[in-house]
Amino acid sequence: MIRLFTAMTALVLVTTPAAAQTNSGIxxxxxxxxxxxxxxxxxVTARWLFIAMSRHPSLPQSVRVGDREGLDANRQMGALVNRILFDTCADETRAAIAASGSETTFQTAFGTLGxxxxxxxxxxxxxxxxxxQLGAYLDANRLATLVAAPK
Structure with missing residues (x-):
């Protein structure tokens, strides 16, 4: 149970949600x-996200990635986004912008990539x-009680 809980928690923590709005264009x-x-x-997407997040001042210097790698990640991610928005999914992107506006459209595209x-x-x-390995640090008794608690 700890292993399942840990895996589910990790998925929730690292997944970037796409826009919640639902319509046919989106x-x-x-x-x-x-x-x-x-x-x-x-x-490409995960590398770009990791490098961008590594710039946060609260993270230790040891996880920071150099400027050269950052530029390379930006180039690769730029090419990916260009391909998706302007080539592969151009019609869908235009329809989503018409139906929901550019902010929701770009949140959806980037959220889905993430x-x-x-x-x-x-x-x-x-x-x-x-x-x-996070499971080793969870309180198994409290987790079992929480899961077994009546609704």
Whole structure:
């Protein structure tokens, strides 16, 4: 039970939610992004997110990535976003903007990219082995009580 709880918690913590709004334009864009990306695109997205987050001043210097790697990640992510928004999913992007506006459309596109990237990376056995280690620090008795509590 601890292992399952830990894995579910990690998925929730690292997944970037796509825009909550639902309509046919947004749904079509979300589907296009999912169908137009692959594991390599997920790695590009995750690398870009990791490098961007590594810039946060609260994180130790040891996790920061150099400017050169940051520029490379930005170039790769820019190419991916250009491909999706302007080529592969251009019709869906235009329809979503017309139906929901540009902010919701871009939140949906980026959120879906983030969800796909994290979903792909979380299935890696090395990543899951690292995440499952959190279970050693959870209070198993309190978790069991919480799960068994009547509704």
């Amino acid at each position: 749904d079509a864009l979300r589907a296009c992004v999912v169908n137009s990306t692959n594991e390599e695109d997920s790695v 969800e796909e990237a994290m979903g792909d990376l979380m299935t890696n056995p090395d990543v899951m082995a690292s995440i499952v």
